[in-house]
Amino acid sequence: MFEPTEAADRPVRLLGFWGTPENRTLPDPAGLVDPDWDEAQRLWVADYLAHGLVAGNWMGASRCRLCSRANGSRDLTDGHYLWPEGLAHYVLDHGVRLPAEFLDHIERRSRALEELERDGSWWQRNAART
Numbered sequence: 510m511f512e513p514t515e516a517a518d519r520p521v522r523l524l525g526f527w528g529t530p531e532n533r534t535l536p537d538p539a540g541l542v543d544p545d546w547d548e549a550q551r552l553w554v555a556d557y558l559a560h561g562l563v564a565g566n567w568m569g570a571s572r573c574r575l576c577s578r579a580n581g582s583r584d585l586t587d588g589h590y591l592w593p594e595g596l597a598h599y600v601l602d603h604g605v606r607l608p609a610e611f612l613d614h615i616e617r618r619s620r621a622l623e624e625l626e627r628d629g630s631w632w633q634r635n636a637a638r639t
């Protein structure tokens with residue numbers, strides 16, 4: 510899922526960070542809600558987001574901008590994008606739609622992982638070496 514050498518070649522893209530009253534250059538999640546977004550696709554995207562690797566921990570949980578619940582205190586990444594862990598909640602529970610380019614990225618990554626060539630020889634040679 511994460512290739513550090515690949516990630517070092519370019520900056521990771523930030524995703525799902527929201528504007529504040531002091532900084533309105535980032536979007537408001539309320540403007541991205543799509544009540545018609547297919548639930549199966551929202552589940553698929555939220556599941557992907559929930560399984561990123563931890564890229565940072567923050568003091569204290571952020572609050573959901575739409576329902577005020579505590580919504581995570583970590584940043585997660587797949588080595589290409591980096592998002593706050595609460596982004597899965599916005600997608601799943603509020604229908605906050607993410608850019609099509611990101612959905613295409615998930616599709617490509619998932620397909621590539623399913624199609625990985627598998628080699629069991631390393632495990633056979635090393636399983637008993639502790």
Ligand SMILES: [Zn+2]
Nearest residue numbers: 573575576577
């Ligand atoms: Zn919420």
